Amino acid sequence: MTDDIAQHYRQIITALGENPDREGLRDTPKRAAKAMQFLNAGYQQSLEEIVNGAIFESQTDEMVLVKNIELYSMCEHHLLPFIGKCHIAYLPDGKVLGLSKFARIVDMYARRMQIQENLTREIADAVQQVTGAKGVAVVIEARHLCMMMRGVEKQNSSMTSSVMLGGFRENPATRQEFLTLIN
Numbered sequence: 768m769t770d771d772i773a774q775h776y777r778q779i780i781t782a783l784g785e786n787p788d789r790e791g792l793r794d795t796p797k798r799a800a801k802a803m804q805f806l807n808a809g810y811q812q813s814l815e816e817i818v819n820g821a822i823f824e825s826q827t828d829e830m831v832l833v834k835n836i837e838l839y840s841m842c843e844h845h846l847l848p849f850i851g852k853c854h855i856a857y858l859p860d861g862k863v864l865g866l867s868k869f870a871r872i873v874d875m876y877a878r879r880m881q882i883q884e885n886l887t888r889e890i891a892d893a894v895q896q897v898t899g900a901k902g903v904a905v906v907i908e909a910r911h912l913c914m915m916m917r918g919v920e921k922q923n924s925s926m927t928s929s930v931m932l933g934g935f936r937e938n939p940a941t942r943q944e945f946l947t948l949i950n
């Protein structure tokens with residue numbers, strides 16, 4: 768697959784008016800192909816595989832919050848990065864998820880072609896599915912390079928998206944506690 772993608776990058780470099788055989792660009796199609804494969808590696812993963820059974824019994828029924836998980840994704844419209852952070856909270860119902868797995872879930876969905884709203888939704892649904900929690904809240908704050916480097920060229924705007932499930936949706940106090948904790 769790498770060779771196939773590299774071949775296309777060679778054509779793109781040529782179409783952009785560059786010489787793909789000059790010294791600095793000679794290995795670029797292959798490097799770019801590998802980088803793009805890494806940034807899209809989420810298509811090769813499944814939720815079951817990354818969670819790897821790391822679900823533990825627990826009687827806690829208080830909110831658990833994992834804050835400031837850094838996030839790098841590619842917007843599906845321009846294939847340019849969007850960069851930010853993700854906050855995930857849930858209300859356990861008899862079981863908790865291994866801490867590192869929240870970051871793995873974020874990465875699996877971020878390493879696909881995305882829009883921020885769908886990414887937020889997919890992370891929330893995945894946490895809900897693996898934990899069976901009484902509620903899940905996900906907030907993503909991100910800056911989109913397609914809006915900064917090109918297009919409208921706005922350097923300081925960021926986008927916040929959120930998905931609230933179960934108790935976070937039904938109970939304003941729970942939602943408020945989550946929002947206070949992340950701010």
Ligand SMILES: Nc1nc2c(ncn2[C@@H]2O[C@H](COP(=O)(O)OP(=O)(O)OP(=O)(O)O)[C@@H](O)[C@H]2O)c(=O)[nH]1
Pocket residue numbers: 842843844881882883884911913914917918919
């Ligand atoms: N809602 C949402 N929009 C996004 C996201 N990433 C990129 N976009 C937007 O997708 C839209 C695509 O609009 P088009 O008019 O088809 O493309 P374009 O001509 O390149 O648009 P401009 O960026 O305005 O130059 C733009 O408004 C982008 O800002 C995202 O994660 N969520």
Ligand SMILES: [Zn+2]
Pocket residue numbers: 842843844845846847911913914
């Ligand atoms: Zn974009």
